[in-house]
Structure formats: structure tokens, C-alpha cells
Amino acid sequence: MKLDEIDKKILELLSEHGRMSYVDIGKELNLSRVAIRERVNQLWDNGVIEKFSVVINSERVGKNVSAFFEVDCEPASLVRVAETLANNPVVASCYQMTGPSTLHMHVLVEDFARLEQFINEELYSLNGITRVESHILLRRFKSRTGLKL
Amino acid sequence: MKLDEIDKKILELLSEHGRMSYVDIGKELNLSRVAIRERVNQLWDNGVIEKFSVVINSERVGKNVSAFFEVDCEPASLVRVAETLANNPVVASCYQMTGPSTLHMHVLVEDFARLEQFINEELYSLNGITRVESHILLRRFKSRTGLKL
Amino acid sequence: MKLDEIDKKILELLSEHGRMSYVDIGKELNLSRVAIRERVNQLWDNGVIEKFSVVINSERVGKNVSAFFEVDCEPASLVRVAETLANNPVVASCYQMTGPSTLHMHVLVEDFARLEQFINEELYSLNGITRVESHILLRRFKSRTGLKL
Amino acid sequence: MKLDEIDKKILELLSEHGRMSYVDIGKELNLSRVAIRERVNQLWDNGVIEKFSVVINSERVGKNVSAFFEVDCEPASLVRVAETLANNPVVASCYQMTGPSTLHMHVLVEDFARLEQFINEELYSLNGITRVESHILLRRFKSRTGLKL
């Protein structure tokens, strides 16, 4: 789907104000509420918009430790391991990348005690894992929401 | 802020249906519209909710290449480099982690030609960068939205 | 076999114009068609010329992704793994080098979906593979054809 | 350009027998010489065929050592270094890849004395190079010619 300038403006507004009414969006763009609704519906139907959501500050809900993992698997086990980890609620994302045959994983937990429990009891115990690297978030310089990585 | 079960339910519903009306949320939770509105306002005031947003499928808007970078800087230049990169619109996120003194960065671009241009013209040209690792997303096993990493 | 200047000139002309007639080569070098044919035959007989070929632009035939792999094997499995991979049509070349006990492999595929399929279904499933590194071609600065690497 | 089955057959025949006459190709495929010529011309015009060439056995012409290099550059110097190296006649190919910000380079030389000379006098002396890895070809399991990597 090819987006025109108005589509992009709508997506920008919704990225920052996800509950903005179609009337207000229309006012900003000199369009009717109906025109906006139609375009938003089309963005839904074409899969451009996956869902509306809310951005939650993880520290404010007690998720104080944000950790990144590189998980080395026996190559034949990679997909199975990835699917198991994806089901763990502390895992925020799990990707396969080019580069080394590892899984790239983001984890959000309450504190270091929970992190250590996740590592020793939920991660290291999985069959097919051969080595793990973990790093802790020190500082966010940019953290864009809205676009799926 | 300590969240109770109802706060958590509200956040879960809003994570999946960011534009759900307070009336409908209230029906799900056996609460009035006003009670929901008050709780949402309090989540805002306490910084738990950062914003409402829309999750956009990046491939559908032509961002076909999702790349992860490890950017090695001269340590004394790390913060300056990070702030410069954070201003580049193709950079989706930029973090400082424990582990090696690199910047961890996510980039979304249209295609490989744009990626090569970003690397050679916008990244490698920055003062204080000594080495870069780049990897391309092959497969998403999980990609949670809503919680800030 | 020791090549003289005329042999080298012939090979250079054929490298750039593989179907050039012996008459035309002879004109360039002030030699008869028969003299050229004899020398070319001798280059064949001595194994200098392995074959005449055509250089195909891989992107133009839909091979858009050129990837390099370092494949770590259990040492005892390296030759078997190499021979299996050499039979896979997406594998363009496969070498054993000094340095780490890995296989160095070039792969040409249509797109990232096919690359991911190759990695997860055809490569990681082989017995004896312990770790893989993959990298994607960003830019060709030189790509000489004619000499066997 | 979308290739049909006959185009592919022609390219396969020319890959193995680059000087095969159009008459002979026509016989194999039940087509006239003119039909083959027209298709070959179209493959030229569309950039599918880059040139006809000859595959030369490098050892038989005295290039006994085939080496692969990973060349680390200061990122700002990478393109300049790559273009300088691409002009060196012992460099067979030179690529920029994802992964580490190195140049990937293939070199063909007569012997180890020439390799050492290339490394110490022609490579290490370039401005902007910070580290180099070199590995020597031990064994070819597959080395396809015809398709541009």
C-alpha cells in the first residue's frame, strides 16, 4: 500500500495521540470526520495499522530491570527454543538476526533477584541452549514507539 | 505507584484496544465509566501511561529492512554520538547497555540501498565512531508493544 | 605451464570477450587464426582454461540477496557438512580456510524469506553444525570474474 | 526481467560452454539460430548477461595462494580504502557486508613472499586501516562461476 501525505499525517497524529477523535484529526487536516474514518479503516484493512495501544512506563509499573540477551542455541534447536521463550511473559521480544546464530531477546523484570531466577531457572534449563550473553539497560537515548521493529 | 488488579486489567485492555471507550472497559470490569476515567487519569498523572499510540506494521509502510547495530565509540564521545544518532529519523531506538561500551541501536529503512546510504554517509561519517556491527532481522518470534523497553 | 606475453593477452581478451572469434583475436595480436587456435587449445590441454562461461548479473535474474556464511562444525563433521552444502543449489561457493575451523560459504537467494528458509530448514538442520555467522552483501567495490578464487 | 524456461536453459548452456554456437544451442532446445540470437541479445540488453568470459585455473597460471581478508578501517575511511584496494591488481574482489564494519577481500598471488609483500607494503601502509585478518584457502568444496556474487 502506497501512503499519501494525509495518511502519513494521520498516522503521526495517532502515534502521539492514539485516542484522538476523528473530528479533531479532521480539524487538523481540514477534512471531515467521515473522510478520516474511511482512511483509518483502509489503513486497518491493509494491515498498516495493527492495533491501537497504550505506551506504559515500565519502571512505573515496577519493571525496573530491562535486559537484552543473546542466546546461543544448537542450530537445530533454535526455532523450538525461540517459540518456548516467546511464551514466557517476561520476554518482551525475541528475534532471529543475521550475524551469529543466536536469538536476540528483550526481557523486562522487577529486579535483579527476578532476573537471576529467570536466567538460572527459566533460561539455562532449556534444552539446546549452549551459551548466553546478557546486558542491562543503562540509559535510553531514544525509544520510539508506534513502529514495529 | 502500586497497581491493583483493576488497574492491570485496564492497562491490558488498552494495550490491545487503545481506543476502547471507557464505557466498554467499564462493562468488562463491572465498573462505571466515571470510575474507569478516574483510574486512567490517575495512571496518566503517575506517569504509568506515557501516551496512547498506534502500532504500525513497518513492512506495510515500506520499511522493509529492520537492522540492529552495535556502535563502538571512543568512550569520551559516546554520549555525543548517541544524541546525534537519536536525532536521525531512521533510528527507532538507541540504548547504552552494560557489556561492551557500545551503543545498541535499531534502524528501520526502506531497503538495502537506503541502509547502505545510512551506514556510509550518516553513521560512518560521525566523529568518534571506531567500529560498527550491523545485523538484519530475519524473523520475529515475539514483538510486544505497549511496554517501554 | 609458463605463459608468455601472447598467452596472457589472449586470456585477457577472452576474459572480457569470451566469444571473440580467433580471427579477431589474431588481428589484435598480429597473429593468424590458426596460431590463436593452437595456443587456445594448448591452454585447454594444460588446464589453464577450465571453461568458457557467461557472467550473469544475479540481481537481474532475481537473486537479490547475496550472503556470506561462516559455518562452525564439529571438526570431525566438517568435510561431510561441506559436501552436503556444496550440493545445495543456492550455495555458490564453499571453502575451507586457515583461521577458525569453519566453512566459508557464499549463498545467492531471491529474498530474505528464502534466506530464512535456507538457514532454518536447510542449514541449521544439518548434523554436526554448532554455530553459524551470516552477513549480507551491502556494496560491491570489485568483483573480478575469470580467475578461479 | 522475468526469465522463462528457455532463457534459463540458454544461460545454463552458456555457463558451461560459453562459446557454443547459436546453431548448436538451437538444436539442443529445438529452436532456430535466429530465435537463440534474439533471446541472447535480449538478455544482453536487459543486463542479465554482463559479458562472456573464460574461467582460468589460478594455480595453473602461477597464482598459488588464494587469501581472504577482513580489513578493519576507521569507519570514515572505509569507502576510500575500498576504492584504493579495488585498484590493486592482486585484489580479485572487495565487498562491504553487514556484520562488522570491515571490508571483505579476496586476493590471488603467486606465493607467500608476494603475499607478505602485499600485506606489509601495499595493505598495512594504507591510511585508515586499523586491523586486518587474513586466511588462506585450504580446500575448495564448491566454486561456482557464471553468477556474480
Add this chain to the structure above:
Amino acid sequence: MKLDEIDKKILELLSEHGRMSYVDIGKELNLSRVAIRERVNQLWDNGVIEKFSVVINSERVGKNVSAFFEVDCEPASLVRVAETLANNPVVASCYQMTGPSTLHMHVLVEDFARLEQFINEELYSLNGITRVESHILLRRFKSRTGLKL
């Protein structure tokens, strides 16, 4: 437990002079022996003070080689391996860190012969160990005692 300035002074004095009498500490801080004793007791009861000890110069008691190890384990074996190593009297400390899934271990032995014996007979023989890095102390720039790392 929140320490005030007097608590901190007491801990500093005891760090450098672990057997200093409460009378003498009291004189330094203008407090009675009883006041000091009460505060020390409270520091004990709150777990701030773990024990009083003596700092022994390891070279003077014949422990001439101080070695640091990074012990790679199969992830599922890490805790078991760590607990076994912790029981070995030459192991001074053994930690699990973020970063690679290795154990970080300090070892003090008489000489290189004992080190080699420890490595080959007591360390490499453990089930679940896949790789080890060992490094020898060359020079101490700072080595604080008193605070538990």
C-alpha cells in the same frame, strides 16, 4: 538500615583497626565506650557488620599465584558447577555475572605447578565445563578490604 555519620566513622576505624578498643574509638569520636558498644551491636544485629577478620598477605603465606578464571559451563550445569567449585579450598571467590554465561572465579595457589594441577585435575575434570579462560595477576593497583564485593 540508614547509617549516620558516627556509624560511618566507626566502620572506617574498624576497617583499618579491627581490634581497636571501644574506649579508643569513643575517644576519637567524643563518645562513651557504652555508646560505641551499643552502635556496634546494632550494626551486627542489622547485618551491616558480617564479622571481624584479619587481612592476610597471601604471598607471605606462600600463596604466590593469584589467578582469575572465566569458566564456561553448559547453562543447565552452571549452578551445580559453581557449588562444586565453591567447596574447593583454593577457590577464594566464585560469582555469576551478567555478560557471558560464565562463572567468574578467583583462585589462590602456591605456585604454577599447583595451578596446573588445579586446572587439569580439579577444574577440567568437572562435568558440564566447556571452556575456560585463566589469567594471572600481574600488579595490584588497589585492593580494598572490608567491603564485600
Add this chain to the structure above:
Amino acid sequence: MKLDEIDKKILELLSEHGRMSYVDIGKELNLSRVAIRERVNQLWDNGVIEKFSVVINSERVGKNVSAFFEVDCEPASLVRVAETLANNPVVASCYQMTGPSTLHMHVLVEDFARLEQFINEELYSLNGITRVESHILLRRFKSRTGLKL
């Protein structure tokens, strides 16, 4: 100095009970107070005993984050950097090891905010530092006090 069995027993008792009276030590070992005092004095004079100290639980005094660093320096700057870092009160120990030409450093800080401040303002700003690795303590399996590492 060659220690006999009684010296070793005394050191063991003092390691665990640094303020134990010489009378009580004497009772345990069937020796007089004077004999113990003489031996302890000799252990002091020979440099075996460096000092008496107190073992403080770092978490209980608010040092919640224990981090290990590998600090890469330009080799010519290593000693100067080490001496500067040794003067920083958050640095608990700083060693030069065999292996890579890095400094090995233990740091104790209150929390991640202080750690990030130490890294970005006190460590990365030092001249001659080229790269840093940092890892956070997850779990102590053994942490012996009394012997100088």
C-alpha cells in the same frame, strides 16, 4: 616466613573472629595469652598480617550494585589510568592481569543511576581509554574474606 600448624590455627580463628581475645585463642590452642601475643606480633612483623578489619555487607550499607569492569587502555596509558581509577572511592579493586592488556576493576555503587554516572562521567572521560566491558554481579557462590587476592 614458614607458618607452623599453630600459626595457621591462629590465623583461622582471627579470620572468623577478628576481635577474639588472646586469652580465648590461647584456651582453644592450649597456649598462654603471652604465647599467642608473641606469635601474633611476629605475624605482624613478618607482614603476614596486614591489618585487622571488619567485613561489611555492602547491600546493607546501600551499595546495591556490584560491577566488574574490563578497561581497555592505550598500552602507554595503562599505569596512569590505573592510578587515577584507584583513587576513585567507588573503585574497590583494580588489577593488571595477563591476558588482554586491560585493567580488571571492581566497583560498588548505590544503584544504576550512580553506575551510569560513574561510567559516563568518571570513566569514559579519562584520556587513554579505548573500550570498556562492564558486568553486574548476579549471584555470589563464594566470597572469601581475609586473604588478599
Add this chain to the structure above:
Amino acid sequence: MKLDEIDKKILELLSEHGRMSYVDIGKELNLSRVAIRERVNQLWDNGVIEKFSVVINSERVGKNVSAFFEVDCEPASLVRVAETLANNPVVASCYQMTGPSTLHMHVLVEDFARLEQFINEELYSLNGITRVESHILLRRFKSRTGLKL
């Protein structure tokens, strides 16, 4: 054994001229033949002199390729692998070092074909080997003989 200046002079002369007669050594040092013989005998008896030998130029006897290997073993197999490799006549030396738990090995062979045979048939086939690094000698800047490394 403590060597005096005369012992050192004798060892220096024998290092460069291993067959020099005791008479000639005596003349150089203003000592009798008998005095030299007695000292040499004592150097033998004390194990200072291990043997007299001849330094052979390896290239002149057809050993054209000098290779260094780092051989990763399962730790429990390291000693067995080392003893097996030490029996292979192409292995010139084999050491266990601090650092990674690898074997450091020097190999001298006729040519690359023999090197590849050694690697694939004699090295990779050993049980307990997990990874190998091999590097080829490019240039000798110094190669002292006489002292055992």
C-alpha cells in the same frame, strides 16, 4: 644452580658454535681445557645443558609451511588430546597456556596439501576437539635457538 660469568660465556659460545673444542673455548676465556670440561660436565649434571644439537633450516629440508594452531578441546580431554598430538611427527611443539583452555601447537609440513591432510585426517578426527584456529608463518623477525621455550 647459580651460573657465574664464565658459565654464561661458555653457554653463549656453545649456543653459537655447538661443536667448538674445549681447547678453543679455553683460549677465548683464558682457561685450561680441563677447566672448561669440568664446567661443561657440571652444567650437564645440573640439567642446565639438556643436549647438544644442530639447528636445521626447515625450508631447506622441504618443510615449507610453518603453522601455528590453537586447538580447543573439551576440557576433560585436553591432556589426552595433547599427548596424542605430541606423538605426531609433524607437530614440533605443543603447549598448555593460561588464557583460553586451548592447546598451542606448532606444525611443520612440506606444503599446503600436507597441511590440509594433517588438519582433516589427523587433527579434526581426534575425539574431544571442538574448534581449531590455524595460522601460517608469514615472516620471522627473530627465532632464537638454544633456550628451551
Add this chain to the structure above:
Amino acid sequence: MKLDEIDKKILELLSEHGRMSYVDIGKELNLSRVAIRERVNQLWDNGVIEKFSVVINSERVGKNVSAFFEVDCEPASLVRVAETLANNPVVASCYQMTGPSTLHMHVLVEDFARLEQFINEELYSLNGITRVESHILLRRFKSRTGLKL
């Protein structure tokens, strides 16, 4: 020079017994003293024999620490650095290898204090050195003398 079986036998005898008389060698091989002398002379003249020497046990002459170094240089400084290091008497050998652009160096010193002095005062102070790895010999499994590595 092509060696026959008798040449090889002579070299083997001289490798183990470098001062064996030609008469005794002749007896072992059923040849005259003159025949042996002539062959040895020819081995000298052809550069097969570089010198006769004595193998000295380094520990017995107080060289207790045998260390291997990988010295990273700025590529343009590698040859200059190598030549400087080759002049240092504690350096036993210094090689340039394929693989990383480092110098491989063997060092023999009296003890760790001397090693630290060499590292900090004689090695790290050289211009053009960027990083160093050092490892200590733990155990010799084989250490052949006689053939130049």
C-alpha cells in the same frame, strides 16, 4: 637440496648428539669419517645446517616464566615494532602470521616481577602498539629442538 636417507640419519644423530664425532657417526652408518665430514660440509654449504648449538633448560638458568604474546599494532607500524622487539634480549622469537594483524612473540624472563617490568616499561611504551594479549606457559607436552620453526 634433496636429502637422501644417510643425510637424514646424520641430521637425526646430530640433533640428539650435536658433538658426536664423525668417527662415531660413521660407525653407526657404516661409513668412513671422511664421508661423514664431506656430507656435513655439504649440508652446511647448502644452508641445511644453520649452526651447531646447545639446548639449555631455561628454568635451570633462572628463566622461570615463559610467556607468549599477541601484540596488536597499528598496521603501518608492525614491521618497525617487530624489529624493535626483536632486539630485546628477553624476546626469544617474534613472528608475523596470517590471521589477525598481530605479532606473535615468545618471551623468557626470570619471574613475574620482571615480566611486569617488561610489559609496562618495555612493551606498552612502544609507539604504535594498540593492544596486547599475554599468556603464560603451564605445561610442555612437546618441545622439539633442532628444526627452525
